[in-house]
Amino acid sequence: MNEIYERCSIDSDRYVHDSDKKALKALTAIPGFTPLLRGFMKIWSERQLRIANMASNIKITEKQLPEYYDMLPPICHRLGIRVPELYLELDPSANAYTSGDNEPFIVLTSGLLETVPHEYIPTVLAHECGHIACHHVLYHTMGEMIINGAAQLLGFGSLISLPIQVAFYYWMRCSELSADRAAMVYDGCADKMIDICMRLAGADKDIGLNIDRNLFMAQAVEYKDMIKESAWNKTLEFLTISHSSHPFLAVRAYECNQWAKTKQFLRINSI
Ligand SMILES: [Zn+2]
Numbered sequence: 001m002n003e004i005y006e007r008c009s010i011d012s013d014r015y016v017h018d019s020d021k022k023a024l025k026a027l028t029a030i031p032g033f034t035p036l037l038r039g040f041m042k043i044w045s046e047r048q049l050r051i052a053n054m055a056s057n058i059k060i061t062e063k064q065l066p067e068y069y070d071m072l073p074p075i076c077h078r079l080g081i082r083v084p085e086l087y088l089e090l091d092p093s094a095n096a097y098t099s100g101d102n103e104p105f106i107v108l109t110s111g112l113l114e115t116v117p118h119e120y121i122p123t124v125l126a127h128e129c130g131h132i133a134c135h136h137v138l139y140h141t142m143g144e145m146i147i148n149g150a151a152q153l154l155g156f157g158s159l160i161s162l163p164i165q166v167a168f169y170y171w172m173r174c175s176e177l178s179a180d181r182a183a184m185v186y187d188g189c190a191d192k193m194i195d196i197c198m199r200l201a202g203a204d205k206d207i208g209l210n211i212d213r214n215l216f217m218a219q220a221v222e223y224k225d226m227i228k229e230s231a232w233n234k235t236l237e238f239l240t241i242s243h244s245s246h247p248f249l250a251v252r253a254y255e256c257n258q259w260a261k262t263k264q265f266l267r268i269n270s271i
Contacts, residue, residue, distance in 0.1 A: 009080035130182020
C-alpha cells in the first residue's frame with residue numbers, strides 16, 4: 001500500500017497562494033465579469049468536452065496505460081478530491097491541462113511524456129489535481145476560451161473587455177502558483193517541481209544534459225533581483241508576460257523554493 005494513504009488529506013485552503021486569492025477577487029469584481037460569466041455558461045457544455053475527449057484522445061484507465069492511471073488515486077487522496085478522468089492527447093508540445101467543472105478531467109500530451117521523465121509525472125498530475133482541489137477549473141476553461149479565440153466564435157467575445165482579459169491572464173498565472181504548491185504537498189518537497197520547471201525550460205529528458213538544480217535556482221534568484229532593480233524592468237516583465245497564462249518558469253521555481261522554507265509548508269508536510 002502506498003504510504004501516502006496513511007497521511008491525511010490536505011484542504012486547499014491551507015496552501016492556496018495569496019496572489020491567487022487576491023487576483024480572483026479583483027477579476028470577479030470587474031463590472032463586466034458577471035455578464036461574461038452568464039454569457040459563457042449559456043453556451044458552454046461540459047458534455048461536449050467529454051465527447052471530444054472520448055472521440056479523439058486515449059482514455060487512461062486501470063487497464064489502459066495503468067502505469068499512469070495508478071499514479072492518480074494516491075494524489076487524489078492527499079489532495080482530498082475524487083479521481084478525475086485522465087486522457088492522453090497527441091501533441092508534440094509538453095503540456096498538461098485540466099478542464100470541465102462538475103466532472104473535471106486531466107489531459108497529458110504525448111510531448112509531455114517525451115520531455116519529462118516518468119518519475120516526474122506524478123508531480124505533473126498532482127499540479128493538475130491541485131487545480132481541481134483549488135476550484136480553478138471552471139474559470140480556467142473560460143479563460144482558455146478567451147485566449148484561444150473560441151469566445152469570439154461562440155458569440156460572447158464582445159463581452160470581453162481589455163481589463164477583463166488582462167485580469168484573467170493575471171489570475172491564471174497566479175493560480176499556477178497554487179497548483180505548484182499542491183504538487184509540493186503531494187511530493188513533500190520542492191525538488192521535483194523545480195526539476196520540472198528546468199525540464200520545460202530546455203532540459204528535455206532525451207537530450208541527456210546534466211543540468212544543476214542549484215545553478216538553475218541561482219539563475220531564478222538573479223532574475224528576481226534584476227526585476228526588483230528598477231520600475232522599468234518591472235514594466236518590461238509585465239509587457240512580456242501580460243498575455244501569458246503561465247508565470248515564467250524561473251519565477252515558478254523561485255516561488256516553490258521559497259514556500260518550501262516556510263512554516264506553513266513544514267506544518268502541512270508533517271500532517
Ligand atoms: Zn497548471
